[in-house]
Amino acid sequence: MLPLAIVTALAMLVGWFPLTSLWSQQSQINATKAQIAAIKQEQKSLTLQSDSSSTQTELMIQAREQYQLVLPGQSLIQVLPGLASGAVAEHAGDPGFSPVVSPSSVSTLTSVTSPSTGTTHASSNNFFTRFLHTLEFWR
Numbered sequence: 001m002l003p004l005a006i007v008t009a010l011a012m013l014v015g016w017f018p019l020t021s022l023w024s025q026q027s028q029i030n031a032t033k034a035q036i037a038a039i040k041q042e043q044k045s046l047t048l049q050s051d052s053s054s055t056q057t058e059l060m061i062q063a064r065e066q067y068q069l070v071l072p073g074q075s076l077i078q079v080l081p082g083l084a085s086g087a088v089a090e091h092a093g094d095p096g097f098s099p100v101v102s103p104s105s106v107s108t109l110t111s112v113t114s115p116s117t118g119t120t121h122a123s124s125n126n127f128f129t130r131f132l133h134t135l136e137f138w139r
Helices: 002-052 056-067 085-090 103-113 127-134
Strands: none
Touching: none
């Protein structure tokens, strides 16, 4: 019985421990092979792309379209698409889409939209009075 237990223990030591390490190493090798195959496929597609865009004009077109690059002395101007009539309703809360206010109507807008302070004095036009009024939070 003792020799059978020793043989079994030896078989487990020899067979079990190296097999698990070999199994994990083989899975790492397979993952690395898959990465190498993907990189080689990408290299082939990039080689084909570089061969197709070998002329200077094609390279300039690609640089402008994909990377917004221009030659020295040139400037890049991007024209954004306009808003459709339905798109104005989507941006109703955005002040950037509201029409421009004329400078002559600014004084009427500020007097209408400004909150009233309750009591107004004749001396409220004085600079120092207005300045002290803005510092009320110190009281």
